[in-house]
Amino acid sequence: MxxxxxxxxxxxxxxxxxxxxxxxxxxxxxxxxxxxxxxxxxxxxxxxxxxxxxxxxxxxxxxLQDGADPNNKALTDAGATGNVAGDVGNAVARIFTYTPDTLDTTRQDAKELLRGEAAEQYDRLFARLAPRVAEQQISLTTNVIRTGVVDLTDTTAHVLLFLDQTSERKGGKPSTAAAQLSVTAEQHGGTWQITKIKAR
Amino acid sequence: MPRAITPTRTALALTAAAATAAIWGGTSWYAAANDDSAAFAKSRDEVLAAGEQGVQNLQTLDYRDIDDGLATWESSATGDLLTELKGGRADFEKQVKSAKSVTTAKVLSGAVTELDDRAGKASVMVAVRITVDTAKEKPGSKESRILGELTRTDDGWKLSALSEAPVESATGAGQ
Known part of the structure; x- marks a missing residue:
């Protein structure tokens, strides 16, 4: 203590x-x-x-996100992918389908469907083609066999198309050839317009 | 009255910041893990890479190195396509050796056209330039359009079917 x-x-x-x-x-x-x-x-x-x-x-x-481009909506947005594939497929079929009688309509369509480089390219092609089409009575029909969207954002898309193109001279036999196109498209005011076309 | 910076306050601030980082990490992870479209996008990119590489592999063969070439073919294929390749291998080897052919391919563009991530099935379209060089003829190249089907295996996506998209005449009958 x-x-x-x-x-x-x-x-x-x-x-x-x-x-x-x-x-x-x-x-x-x-x-x-x-x-x-x-x-x-x-x-x-x-x-x-x-x-x-x-x-x-x-x-x-x-x-988890590795390897995938988060901005590419090809296939992940099924609706948008279907829209661009449909628009571009229809546009390509329309601008590369003509008869001597519908040549002017085709050209008018192309003015709405094409823009920029693709529009200029098409104009040059058309200037060369038009006289021959009338003279030799050539028709061309383009069928889109398959369309694939390579990449897609809200405003730009790259689309790959496999085409069958049947051409016919008046009095001749039609012949069909395969064609592959890489197309760049841009969205303006809700519709897709083609800005670049490259043959593959 | 200004508050003094005490060790306790610093510790609290640090802990709060770390907690925020952890929560942020958690929510990002949860969002990514439950984001079907991110997983789907990843599969899409894997399918395209495997499809393009597979098409290129299966259009490339050198008669001087045929064993390695055909081994690469078989490693790019699965299912029916693999069975087909193995079945036709002996005859094909003979042909390639006698023609002394060297075939190379360059993929120009490709796209995934269908993807069923759950079933592990996909379709691709690939535009390719194939160059063939044989002993007799001058090398020639042509553009070709290939349709492929892929199946997911334990070893990644592989081609289970491969064909050239046929050209159809305007009447719909084959040429």
Whole structure:
């Protein structure tokens, strides 16, 4: 009993406080110290865990999305894919189908369906073709055999088309040839217009 | 009164930031894992890559290195196409060796036309330029249009059918 009291007093004296209340305060501080370290450790661990979780999940996310272009809506948006394939297929069939009598209509259609480089290209082709079509009474029918959308955004699409083209001179036998086209199309005001045509 | 920056406050801020990062990571992951269109887009791109590579492989053969060439053919194929290739292999080898033909292919463009991700079936169309060089004739190239069907295997997407899109006459009858 006496030993304890002496120790207390000695401690109190060393820490510069006096009396029993000072000793109690010191004991509280001494007891709190490890507790606070424990809390800090917990906080640090929590922080590390949270950061690791966040980082890990973000890596997992990028792996899930790996390899796919998120902007390419070809096939993922079935409606839009069908629309562009249909519009471009119809346009190609229309601009490459004519008889000597419907040549003007075809040209008018082409003005609506083509734009930019494709329009210029078509004009040049048409200027060369028109006299021969009239003279030799040539007709051409283009059937779209298959259409595939290579890539598609809200405004631009690349489309691959396999065509059968049957040409016929008046009095001659029709002959059919295969053709493959890569077409670039742009959407303007809800309709797709062809801006580039490349034979494959 | 300005608040002092205490270690406690710093720790709290850090923890809040880390928690935000974790939640953000979680929601992104959840969205991606449950985003069917992202998974579908990934399959679409895999199908196109496998289809184009497969078409190129199956249109490439050098009589001087026929074993490797045909091994590549078989590794690009599955199902009916693989059975067909294996069945015709002996005859085909003879033909290629006697003609001394070297065939190369360049894919010009390709697109996926159908994809059933669940069933593991897909269709592609590929425009390709094939160049054939034989002992007798000068090398000649022609553009060809190929239709392929793919099936998902444990080893990725592989071609299960391959054909040239036929040309049909205007009357609908084959030429």
């Amino acid at each position: 006496a030993m304890t009291t002496e120790t207390k007093d000695a401690d109190a004296g060393a820490s510069g406080t006096s009396g029993a209340s000072g000793a109690r305060a010191h004991r509280r501080r001494a007891a709190r110290k490890p507790k606070r370290t424990g809390r800090r450790l917990t906080a640090a661990l929590l922080l590390i865990c949270l950061l690791a979780t966040g980082g890990g999940l973000l890596i997992a996310t990028s792996q």
